[in-house]
Amino acid sequence: MKNNILIIGFGDLAMRLESFLLEKDNSILGLTRSPEKYEGSNVLYWDWNLKTEFELSDNNFDVIIFFPKPCEYDESGYQAGFINSLELIKKSLEKIEFKSFIAISSTRVYGSSQYGELSEANKPEPSDFRGRIVFKYENLVKSSFGSKSLILRLSGLYDDKTNWINSFVTNFDGQKRNLPNVSTNRLHRDTCAEIIAFTLNNDLYLNNDVINCSEGSISYKDLFEEIYANKNFSDYFNCDNKNIREVSNLKLKELGFKFK
Secondary structure (H helix, E strand, C coil), rough: CCEEEEEEECCCCHHHHHHHHHHHHCCEEEEEHHHHCCCCCEEEECCCCHCCCCCCCCCCEEEEEEECCCCCHHHHHHCCCCCCCHHHHEEEEEECCEEEEEEEEHHHHCCCCCCCCEECCCCCCCHHHHHHHHHHHHHHEEEEHHEEEEEECCEEEECCEEEEEEHHHHHCCCCCCCCCCCCCEEEEEEHHHHHHHHHHHCHHHHEEEEEEEEECEEEEHHHHHHHHCCCCCHHHHEEECCCCCEECCHHHHHHHCCCC
């Protein structure tokens, strides 16, 4: 079924998502601070930092997708990127009809003291300002859009071009890095786009729900050895915390999504 979709915070993930959605003849409008980057896409300029509401000629959408982003990586930057922006979006949408608001969130809401398998049934206990602000953002989404809201929690995003381990080892200065856990949860950017497209193509966007989006847990040592078969992980990294924490993707799989 064709959907009329508004994407707020149109960027790399939206570009990847667009390639899946246009196959189904969906109509997409994106709002971005950098429209010049996305030639060929149907985008308009809007910068929430200017604290001005956006106005659109089309006031009827099936789905609105919001990709929040901190303007800086300190506390005020997160507050502005997640909370202030959402409050401005809420005001901008007062005259717009829509069926669903998909809020992109993060598994960072689970705190450093939460171990084992973490599912949507686990109440988040954020342990730093980033997690607390993102959790506050989730609650604001729920209170603002009620039954129209779907929250997708993404694990750490990566792609084939970005590899912090490779960068760290290449520029190693002799000071080993302390890792917070023995393993990490992650999600490829292309898989993220596929998941969002899956929710739209299967009408899951109409569900009032929270869904964890993660490929599962992988040890830092395994990630290291994928790149450096002839180097020793312990020469570069320390990890005193051996507790396993795995963000569960069981709910997503039960809904029908298949990881490649």
